[in-house]
Every structure is written in structure tokens, then in C-alpha cells.
Amino acid sequence: MHKITMTERTRRILRRGGVWTYLLAMLIAAAGTVIILALLMNIFTRKQEATAPHQRIVEVTEDTIDPAVWGINWPRQYDSYMRTVDYERTRYGGSDAIPKQKLDKDPWLRDMWSGFAFALDYREARGHAYMLADQDHTERIKQRSQPGACLHCHSSVLPAYRYAGDGDIQKGFEIVNSMTWNEARNMTDDHREMLIDHPASCVDCHDPDTMKLRVTRPAFKEGIRQYKASKGIHDYDVNRDASRHDMRSFSCAQCHVEYYFTKPDNQLVYPWHKGIKVEEIEAYYDEIDFFDWEHGITGGKMLKAQHPEFELWKQGVHAQAGVSCADCHMPYRRVGAMKVSDHHVRSPLLDVAASCQTCHNVPEAELLYRAHTTQDRTRALIDRAGEAMMDMIDAIVDAKRAGATDEQLAEALGYQRKATWRLDFVYSENSMGFHAPQESARILGESMDYSRRAVASALRVKADPQGEPREVERAPIEGVTPDEKAPPMPSPGRS
Numbered sequence: 001m002h003k004i005t006m007t008e009r010t011r012r013i014l015r016r017g018g019v020w021t022y023l024l025a026m027l028i029a030a031a032g033t034v035i036i037l038a039l040l041m042n043i044f045t046r047k048q049e050a051t052a053p054h055q056r057i058v059e060v061t062e063d064t065i066d067p068a069v070w071g072i073n074w075p076r077q078y079d080s081y082m083r084t085v086d087y088e089r090t091r092y093g094g095s096d097a098i099p100k101q102k103l104d105k106d107p108w109l110r111d112m113w114s115g116f117a118f119a120l121d122y123r124e125a126r127g128h129a130y131m132l133a134d135q136d137h138t139e140r141i142k143q144r145s146q147p148g149a150c151l152h153c154h155s156s157v158l159p160a161y162r163y164a165g166d167g168d169i170q171k172g173f174e175i176v177n178s179m180t181w182n183e184a185r186n187m188t189d190d191h192r193e194m195l196i197d198h199p200a201s202c203v204d205c206h207d208p209d210t211m212k213l214r215v216t217r218p219a220f221k222e223g224i225r226q227y228k229a230s231k232g233i234h235d236y237d238v239n240r241d242a243s244r245h246d247m248r249s250f251s252c253a254q255c256h257v258e259y260y261f262t263k264p265d266n267q268l269v270y271p272w273h274k275g276i277k278v279e280e281i282e283a284y285y286d287e288i289d290f291f292d293w294e295h296g297i298t299g300g301k302m303l304k305a306q307h308p309e310f311e312l313w314k315q316g317v318h319a320q321a322g323v324s325c326a327d328c329h330m331p332y333r334r335v336g337a338m339k340v341s342d343h344h345v346r347s348p349l350l351d352v353a354a355s356c357q358t359c360h361n362v363p364e365a366e367l368l369y370r371a372h373t374t375q376d377r378t379r380a381l382i383d384r385a386g387e388a389m390m391d392m393i394d395a396i397v398d399a400k401r402a403g404a405t406d407e408q409l410a411e412a413l414g415y416q417r418k419a420t421w422r423l424d425f426v427y428s429e430n431s432m433g434f435h436a437p438q439e440s441a442r443i444l445g446e447s448m449d450y451s452r453r454a455v456a457s458a459l460r461v462k463a464d465p466q467g468e469p470r471e472v473e474r475a476p477i478e479g480v481t482p483d484e485k486a487p488p489m490p491s492p493g494r495s
């Protein structure tokens with residue numbers, strides 16, 4: 001038997017309270033030890049967790065486009081990335097199981113884009129998981145010929161570029177751009193494996209060796225180089241020169257931007273050579289004499305704006321205060337001792353606590369109210385600008401019917417290009433004004449002004465036509481390349 005030695009203190013306790021008190025004290029002490037041990041172990045595992053991002057179970061390389069493989073190393077980011085399949089609406093954003101047809105919601109879009117593939121099918125955006133499937137299924141692809149350049153922002157495309165360019169990404173990018181979409185989409189490697197098989201994945205934003213953020217899209221690298229040059233910064237190499245903070249927006253600006261295809265070889269270009277404000281981009285297009293399509297009713301040489309989220313965000317108070325895309329759309333979440341960036345990229349209004357209240361110490365209802373007020377106001381201005389745009393098309397059609405010549409109508413058609421470019425710029429931007437409220441209102445104000453100027457100009461020439469009265473027909477809708485099989489369209493104007 002062990003010889004039990006008692007301290008004077010324990011003897012006193014025993015003398016006063018008996019055996020039970022002694023046992024109780026022992027129990028408390030034991031429990032305390034267990035708790036302290038548990039705490040120590042917890043701290044230890046959390047410390048381990050915090051360093052876990054650098055521990056790899058499987059190797060990932062430039063060719064690992066399947067996010068599930070990366071998910072073995074980084075399960076938390078992978079799980080949230082996979083949740084981009086979810087759908088939940090907000091007042092103006094969020095997403096649906098079956099994305100809504102914007103052409104039905106705002107029928108004037110069909111006239112605005114008359115003669116262009118967007119008049120066939122244009123829907124609400126949804127989560128990143130769908131980006132490749134939604135491109136496969138849009139009528140713009142199914143009914144019209146489109147170039148391989150479309151895949152740049154809708155797929156994990158780098159292996160295809162490397163393969164096509166024999167290891168040279170830039171060369172491969174140029175080759176894939178000018179393929180037909182079908183050719184590019186179905187490219188296979190030497191083992192007959194599909195080269196384009198996933199939506200944008202981990203490898204598109206992260207360096208597989210270091211996990212550092214990076215940009216991979218050739219069109220963005222060149223675009224941002226041109227933009228910086230316009231600001232006097234030369235030879236800008238984004239992966240060398242951008243800060244980590246910049247990368248939290250640039251990784252999104254690889255795709256969420258205005259773009260165009262050169263003619264006739266369909267090279268993808270971001271038009272930032274003179275800057276990224278709406279009129280700076282327009283000035284660039286004017287200088288190179290570019291138009292996306294000829295308007296199907298008026299014959300005007302038109303510009304199509306596409307999702308300029310980066311360009312508009314940059315003009316807003318948040319960008320000026322250094323708030324990045326990821327701050328709102330990929331907020332940090334605590335998992336154990338780790339701060340994990342939420343890869344469930346979606347509307348921030350679905351989680352105001354994580355997305356906004358980290359910076360704004362105001363109740364959720366107040367923040368929602370302020371966001372909705374901006375959006376409601378932008379929407380009301382869009383409705384007015386859309387109405388003005390329709391009046392403009394009607395006035396130009398009336399003048400044509402009365403015998404106004406193309407020369408006489410040149411001024412009105414110039415205004416149509418400007419008015420439509422501006423309305424489209426705000427409409428096609430997906431925050432409904434939130435990213436830059438004042439700038440959005442300014443652009444819509446200008447759009448209305450140009451539409452009304454076009455109406456005045458068309459009325460003037462209608463009063464003194466120099467040609468013969470003529471029929472005005474609606475031209476068939478074209479893809480990026482003309483399509484002989486385009487179906488006939490109903491006659492223009494509102495009934």
C-alpha cells in the first residue's frame with residue numbers, strides 16, 4: 001500500500017468537514033485539471049489548424065483544374081465554393097433555380113439590342129458553379145455562331161491555352177479565341193481527355209505552389225497594363241506589381257468587366273487604353289472606329305456593354321475607401337482559430353452581418369434599407385432611360401419612313417450610340433447602382449439627354465426629308481459573325 005501523506009490543510013478540512021468535503025475538493029481539483037488539459041489541447045489543435053493551409057495531403061499543379069482535388073487539402077474553402085450551386089433571391093440580385101429571362105421583364109431590351117444576339121436570350125446571372133453550363137445552354141450560343149473567346153471567363157481554360165499554344169499561354173489564348181466556340185469547347189488533349197471541363201476553379205485564382213492569389217487571364221493582364229499606362233505607370237505586370245489587397249479585386253476583375261472582340265479574328269480585349277470610366281472606354285471605341293453590331297432597326301453602329309462591375313465599383317465610395325470585391329462578396333468566417341474566406345461568392349445582401357457589419361456598426365435593417373434605396377432609385381432612372389430610348393428609336397423610324405436620308409440621320413444615330421451605350425452600361429452592371437450610386441445616376445442622366453437629343457434631331461430632319469419615303473424593316477439577329485439562317489423578325493415599333 002502507498003503511504004498517503006496529508007498536508008496540515010487537508011487534516012484540518014478532514015477534522016472540520018469530514019471525508020465528504022475532502023472527496024469533493026479532490027473532485028474539483030481533478031475536474032480543474034481535466035478542463036485545463038482540454039483547454040491546452042484545444043489551443044494546440046487550433047494552432048495546428050491555423051498552420052494547416054500549408055499542409056498538403058495531395059499535390060496540386062497547374063493542370064489540376066478539378067476543384068475536388070484541391071478540396072482534399074483545403075476542405076473549408078472547397079465546401080463553400082461548392083455552395084455556389086445554391087439559389088436565393090434578393091430584391092434585385094441573388095439567383096434562381098431557373099435564371100429569369102430579362103428580355104421578358106424589360107421588353108424594351110429587345111429593341112435596344114435589335115439585330116444582336118442578346119435580343120435572343122439574356123438572363124439573370126447565378127452562382128459560379130453554373131458558368132460553363134449556362135454558356136452551353138444560352139440561345140446566343142445555340143442559335144448563333146460565337147468564338148472560342150467566350151470560354152476565357154466561363155471555364156478553367158488554362159490547360160487548353162497551354163495545349164493549343166504548345167506551352168505558350170499567350171499564343172494558345174490567341175489561337176483558342178479565334179476558333180469557333182464549338183471547336184474550342186470540345187478540344188481534347190493527346191489522351192482524348194476534354195481540356196475544358198470545369199467552371200473557373202481554384203487554379204484560376206491561386207498559385208498551386210504557394211496558394212498566393214494571382215491573375216491568370218491573358219486579356220486582364222494586358223487590359224490592366226494598358227489602364228496603368230493610361231495613368232502614367234508603364235510596363236505594369238500585375239502578378240509582380242499588384243499588392244495583395246489589389247488582388248482581392250483583380251482576381252474578380254479577370255471576368256467581371258467590359259470587353260470586346262476584334263474583327264475579324266475575335267481576339268478578346270478589355271478596352272481600358274484611355275481609362276475605365278464610361279466615356280473613356282467610349283473614346284477608345286470611337287478612336288478605333290469600333291462597333292459591336294449594326295442596329296437592326298435604325299442601322300446605327302452600336303456598342304454593347306457587358307457586366308462592367310470592376311469599372312463601376314472603381315468609381316464608388318467603397319473602392320475609394322479601399323473596400324475590395326472580396327471584402328463584401330467573400331467575407332471572412334471564423335472556423336476554429338482560422339479565418340476562412342467564404343468562397344460561396346454571391347449577393348452580400350444575403351448575409352449583411354458577415355458582409356457589411358464588420359465595418360458598419362448599424363443595424364441590419366438600416367443597411368438593407370440604404371442599399372435598397374440606392375437600388376430603387378437606380379431602377380426608376382433605368383425605366384425612364386428605357387422609355388427615352390424607345391422614343392428615340394420610334395423618332396428615327398418615323399424620319400426614315402418620311403424619307404430622311406442616312407446622311408441626314410447621322411447625327412441622331414450618333415446620339416443613339418451614346419445613349420444606348422450608357423443605358424446598357426448601368427443596366428448590364430449587376431449591382432443595380434449599389435457599387436457606385438452617384439456615378440450610375442450620372443450615366444443614366446446622360447443617356448436620357450442623348451436619347452432626347454436624338455428625338456429632336458430626328459424630328460428636325462423629318463420635317464425636311466431629302467430622300468424618298470422608305471420601308472423600315474427589322475434586320476435579323478446576328479451572332480458575332482453573320483448568320484445567313486437568321487429567322488425573319490416582326491416589324492419594328494411599339495404596337
Ligand code: HEC
Nearest residue numbers: 090092093094252256309310313318324325328347430431
Ligand atoms: C461594399 C460592398 C461591395 C463591394 C466592395 C463590391 N460589391 Fe458587388 N455587390 C454588392 C451589393 C450590395 C450588391 C447587390 C446585391 C443584390 O442586389 O442582391 C452587389 C452585386 C454584385 C453582383 C451581382 C450579384 C447578384 O446577386 O446578382 C456582382 C456580379 C458583383 N456585385 C460583383 C462585384 C465585383 C466584381 C466587385 C469588385 C470589382 C464588387 N462586386 C464589389 C456589394 C459590394
Ligand code: HEC
Nearest residue numbers: 122123124125134135138140146149150153255256259307
Ligand atoms: C470578360 C469575361 C467574359 C467573356 C469574354 C464572356 N463572358 Fe459571359 N459572363 C461573364 C460574367 C462576369 C457574367 C456574369 C454577369 C452577368 O450575367 O452579367 C457572364 C454571364 C453570362 C451568361 C449568363 C447571363 C446571360 O447573359 O444570359 C451567359 C449565357 C454568358 N455569359 C454567355 C457568354 C457568351 C456566349 C460569351 C461569348 C460571346 C461570353 N459569355 C463571354 C463574363 C464573360
Ligand code: HEC
Nearest residue numbers: 094095125126127130131134153200251252255325329346
Ligand atoms: C473566370 C471568370 C470569373 C471570375 C474570376 C469571377 N467571376 Fe463571378 N461570375 C462569372 C460568371 C460567368 C458568372 C455568371 C454565372 C452564371 O450565371 O451561370 C458569375 C457570377 C457572379 C455572381 C452572381 C452570383 C449569384 O448568385 O447571382 C457574383 C456575385 C460574382 N460572380 C462575383 C464575383 C467575385 C466577387 C469574384 C472574385 C472573388 C468573381 N465573381 C470572380 C465569372 C467570373
Ligand code: HEC
Nearest residue numbers: 067070074077078081200201202205248251326339340341
Ligand atoms: C475567383 C477567385 C477564387 C477562386 C476560384 C478560389 N479562390 Fe481561394 N481565395 C480567393 C480570395 C480573394 C481569397 C482571399 C485571399 C487573401 O485575402 O489573400 C482566397 C483565399 C483562399 C485561401 C486562404 C485562406 C482563406 O480562406 O482566406 C485558401 C486556402 C483558398 N482560398 C483555397 C481555395 C480553394 C481550395 C479553391 C477551389 C475550391 C479556391 N480557393 C478558389 C479567391 C478565389
Ligand code: HEC
Nearest residue numbers: 317321323327328348349355356358359360367370371437
Ligand atoms: C471593409 C469595410 C466595409 C465593408 C465590408 C462595407 N462597407 Fe460600406 N462603407 C465603408 C466605408 C469606409 C464607407 C465610406 C464612408 C465615408 O467615406 O464616409 C462606406 C460607405 C457606405 C455607404 C454610404 C455610401 C455613400 O455613397 O455615401 C453605404 C450605404 C454603405 N457603405 C453600405 C454598405 C453595405 C450595404 C455593405 C455590405 C454589402 C457595406 N457597406 C460593406 C466600409 C465598408
